[in-house]
Amino acid sequence: MGYVKIALVVTVAIVTTVSSSSNTGVQKSTWQLLPSSTAVVMTVALETRSKVECAAACSGESVPCVTFCKSANTNTCYLAVEMASPVNILPNDVSIKCYRKGPCSSLNTEYSDYGGRCLKYSAVRKDYASASAQCQSDGGHLFHYKSLAWDKPAAQELLQGVTSSATWVGADRLAVEGNWQWTDGTPLSPVADTWMSGEPNNDEGSEYCAHLWLSVLRINDETCTRVFPYICQIDL
Numbered sequence: 001m002g003y004v005k006i007a008l009v010v011t012v013a014i015v016t017t018v019s020s021s022s023n024t025g026v027q028k029s030t031w032q033l034l035p036s037s038t039a040v041v042m043t044v045a046l047e048t049r050s051k052v053e054c055a056a057a058c059s060g061e062s063v064p065c066v067t068f069c070k071s072a073n074t075n076t077c078y079l080a081v082e083m084a085s086p087v088n089i090l091p092n093d094v095s096i097k098c099y100r101k102g103p104c105s106s107l108n109t110e111y112s113d114y115g116g117r118c119l120k121y122s123a124v125r126k127d128y129a130s131a132s133a134q135c136q137s138d139g140g141h142l143f144h145y146k147s148l149a150w151d152k153p154a155a156q157e158l159l160q161g162v163t164s165s166a167t168w169v170g171a172d173r174l175a176v177e178g179n180w181q182w183t184d185g186t187p188l189s190p191v192a193d194t195w196m197s198g199e200p201n202n203d204e205g206s207e208y209c210a211h212l213w214l215s216v217l218r219i220n221d222e223t224c225t226r227v228f229p230y231i232c233q234i235d236l
């Protein structure tokens with residue numbers, strides 16, 4: 001998983017409540033902000049970088065995890081258990097917010113939860129721009145196939161039984177000529193291990209968009225106007 005467990009506080013549980021005055025900002029999330037009156041016991045603390053990664057860690061735990069808390073100050077992620085009855089409060093970090101998991105289907109019935117994010121496969125063949133637009137109209141984006149460790153297992157699960165050869169994913173070099181990037185602006189190195197061997201090769205000088213070869217689950221640069229099925233992702 002790549003997360004470093006820095007503390008295990010099951011026996012000496014840190015108890016806190018959410019000290020939040022805002023309930024905004026998670027309308028598209030399947031993780032719903034808990035009201036500030038909710039008492040939460042943090043069970044595991046993880047070093048992390050973002051709320052998305054914290055949610056993913058909760059989803060990826062072998063032990064069922066439906067609640068996590070995230071400190072904006074320290075970026076520490078806490079897997080957590082909600083308490084049924086009021087407990088003493090120890091809010092030594094007012095930036096902590098806690099979230100409870102909701103199903104991807106509550107966002108869009110076509111999407112399912114794959115390790116902390118919502119994915120759907122569409123067999124409808126579209127060009128890159130049209131596929132991207134469809135994902136955006138769902139509130140998401142084309143699949144960010146950034147990591148073999150994290151995204152490949154999700155793709156394998158999502159694509160069980162799929163017989164098409166390739167799907168669009170969300171990376172291109174349309175906005176910045178020559179520079180590959182994911183649709184969230186994250187750079188995509190031309191030597192990333194997610195590329196198929198020998199790619200990107202800009203065959204015939206016309207390959208500006210990335211698709212995923214399903215036989216090897218590696219990406220390839222392809223002509224954007226060709227039509228393929230596609231995978232959409234909604235972030236938590």
Ligand SMILES: [Ca+2]
Pocket residue numbers: 199200201202203207220221222
């Ligand atoms: Ca190519």
